[in-house]
Amino acid sequence: MPVLGLPWWKKGVIYQIAVPSFADSDGDGMGDLRGIIDRLDYLNDGTSSSLGVDAVWLTPVNASPMRDFGYDVSDYREINPRFGSMRDFEELLDACHRRDMKVIMDMVLNHTSSEHPWFVESRSSRDNPRRDWYVWRDGRAQGKPPNRWLAVVEGSAWEYDATTRQYYYHAFLPFQPDLNWRNPQVREEMLGVAGFWLDKGVDGFRLDLINFLYEDELLRDNPRRFGLRPYDWQRHLYDRSRPESLEAARELRRLTDRYPDRAMMGEVYTDDPRDAVAYLGGGDDALHLSFYLDFAERKWKAEAFRDSVGWLEAHLPPWGWPCYYLNNHDLPRSYTRLGRGGDAEARAKVAAAMLLTLRGTPIIYYGEEIGMPASRVPRKRMDDPIGRKFWPLPVGRDGSRTPMQWNGEKNAGFTSGEPRLPVDLSCGDRNVERQDGDPGSLLNWYRSLIRLRGEKPALRAGSYRALAGTPKGVFAYLREAGEERIAVFLNFTAREVTLPGLEVVPERGVWRRLISTLGGDGDGVDLQRVRLRPDEALVLERA
Ligand code: NOJ
Numbered sequence: 001m002p003v004l005g006l007p008w009w010k011k012g013v014i015y016q017i018a019v020p021s022f023a024d025s026d027g028d029g030m031g032d033l034r035g036i037i038d039r040l041d042y043l044n045d046g047t048s049s050s051l052g053v054d055a056v057w058l059t060p061v062n063a064s065p066m067r068d069f070g071y072d073v074s075d076y077r078e079i080n081p082r083f084g085s086m087r088d089f090e091e092l093l094d095a096c097h098r099r100d101m102k103v104i105m106d107m108v109l110n111h112t113s114s115e116h117p118w119f120v121e122s123r124s125s126r127d128n129p130r131r132d133w134y135v136w137r138d139g140r141a142q143g144k145p146p147n148r149w150l151a152v153v154e155g156s157a158w159e160y161d162a163t164t165r166q167y168y169y170h171a172f173l174p175f176q177p178d179l180n181w182r183n184p185q186v187r188e189e190m191l192g193v194a195g196f197w198l199d200k201g202v203d204g205f206r207l208d209l210i211n212f213l214y215e216d217e218l219l220r221d222n223p224r225r226f227g228l229r230p231y232d233w234q235r236h237l238y239d240r241s242r243p244e245s246l247e248a249a250r251e252l253r254r255l256t257d258r259y260p261d262r263a264m265m266g267e268v269y270t271d272d273p274r275d276a277v278a279y280l281g282g283g284d285d286a287l288h289l290s291f292y293l294d295f296a297e298r299k300w301k302a303e304a305f306r307d308s309v310g311w312l313e314a315h316l317p318p319w320g321w322p323c324y325y326l327n328n329h330d331l332p333r334s335y336t337r338l339g340r341g342g343d344a345e346a347r348a349k350v351a352a353a354m355l356l357t358l359r360g361t362p363i364i365y366y367g368e369e370i371g372m373p374a375s376r377v378p379r380k381r382m383d384d385p386i387g388r389k390f391w392p393l394p395v396g397r398d399g400s401r402t403p404m405q406w407n408g409e410k411n412a413g414f415t416s417g418e419p420r421l422p423v424d425l426s427c428g429d430r431n432v433e434r435q436d437g438d439p440g441s442l443l444n445w446y447r448s449l450i451r452l453r454g455e456k457p458a459l460r461a462g463s464y465r466a467l468a469g470t471p472k473g474v475f476a477y478l479r480e481a482g483e484e485r486i487a488v489f490l491n492f493t494a495r496e497v498t499l500p501g502l503e504v505v506p507e508r509g510v511w512r513r514l515i516s517t518l519g520g521d522g523d524g525v526d527l528q529r530v531r532l533r534p535d536e537a538l539v540l541e542r543a
Helices: 033-038 086-098 117-122 184-200 243-256 273-278 302-315 344-357 385-390 432-436 442-455 457-461
Strands: 014-017 055-058 075-079 102-107 158-161 166-169 204-207 263-267 289-291 323-325 361-365 463-466 474-481 484-491 511-516 537-542
Touching: 033 086, 075 086, 075 184, 086 102, 086 184, 102 184, 184 243, 204 243, 243 263, 273 289, 273 302, 289 323, 302 463, 302 474, 344 361, 344 442, 344 484, 344 537, 432 442, 442 457, 442 511, 457 474, 457 484
Parallel strands: 014 055, 014 361, 055 102, 102 204, 204 263, 263 289, 323 361
Antiparallel strands: 158 166, 463 474, 474 484, 484 537, 511 537
16 A cells, blocks of 8 residues: 555645643643543553544743743743643653654744843843844834835834843844854754754754745845735735745754654745745755745635635645645634635534545644634733734734633633633533533534545545546545546535536545435435535445
8 A cells, every 4th residue: 555655744644733722731731741641541642542543743832931822932842831841841742752743843933032041141231152042133214124024914124222232133023033043053953953952852843934034134125015904015025935934944854854754844934835836945955844834825716715725736846745734823724714604513513524535634723623713812811912012903823822611610621710711612522521421512523534544545644636627616526546446526515516426536446425414324325416415525446
């Protein structure tokens, strides 16, 4: 079977855990590592009653003042004490490995917290030995930053520091100063950090803002252009996706390759998907997986997803491998976002079927499998600096970071204390315990799809071919490996649709229903008369 030759990061399903929000073991209202250990059976206990995922990606667990959910690191070689100790981390690693699960660590290499001792030193004087570890420059003129570069979040990317009367560069928020990767000591230190965790046994990294590591050495201004938000009014030619950042990804790959079976997936923040593809290198020599926003930002339209997948399938290099997700800690939850204006539950099932039957590594975000909705977090409970800054605009990210809903008890079983963010109101209805016992639940649908993916090499490793000639609102494709042929039909509409037979699947033979949102598994299906019911996801196999 071809699938046997595939590495774990191609054949497995990844589950993203937002560590602060998943499970709290000590009642301080903050999720922690021990909480995760206690819940591993839910993720994978080796039987079909668990979710059956193959890897977890943990949002940053390094020491951090947590002003940005941990994406502001103050010590790369320590575990955040709010999450536990190094021993807890080692125990989690071990516990996952014993279950044959991999652990992917979030690595924030572009910037540190402004509270990191390196930055505290760096900003203390112009001649401090760590001065050059960050990007410091004089202003162009009195009160004018060195150039017009913008921070992703808002305003100039330069912050004036009165102590030394210079500006420092921050691509994201002002308390996240960018490291100066042009300094060889910085590069070496950060590679050392990666090596430190690889030595510990982590199986891979999720690399935050990997295409932001380097900026143009001459600090050239970006050309102007039209865009929706101020950040988009510039073409980001000089402040992101610089060739040196790709080179750094290659260097990280050389390091990772010294360890068996490790993988790196990088967040390529861009509006040009070609950038993301570029990070797969010029011959399997850079990232293993690279992801960008396109797929997760599409509207509920069959054609939109088909185009997104089609683009990637057409542009990936031969060694490239797709990677899809519908949710993460930065996006409004898909249950609400994609469900708006329709039957959210039915759509969530169609979306899950797509995610888990496409060619590529699927990433599930905690709570997605029980349909946690986009939550409304009141202003006074907000934690996300972006939410607080732009309130009442609904751009904050707390709504997708509320506590995992384990059961219908107080605080949804997340904590015995006061949760760091309020539990969503849906928790009485939508929780793991409740859905566990309901065969028709979203949770059991995810479980079935993951199991099916595990059983069918065509789904994990097979080729992908979009079926042409489908009616509007239907996304359909074939997955093939060896003799195994699987056809997936996704009805994005609330109407019943009949497919025009041979034009769609140009072959005869008997097909069998593997799974459908509407039941009837195992039934034979005449491919010349496929009838999709409203909001149906239907997966068939040639018998
Ligand atoms: C991208 C992360 O996904 C986001 O949560 C974070 O705020 C920024 N990078 C800055 O590290």
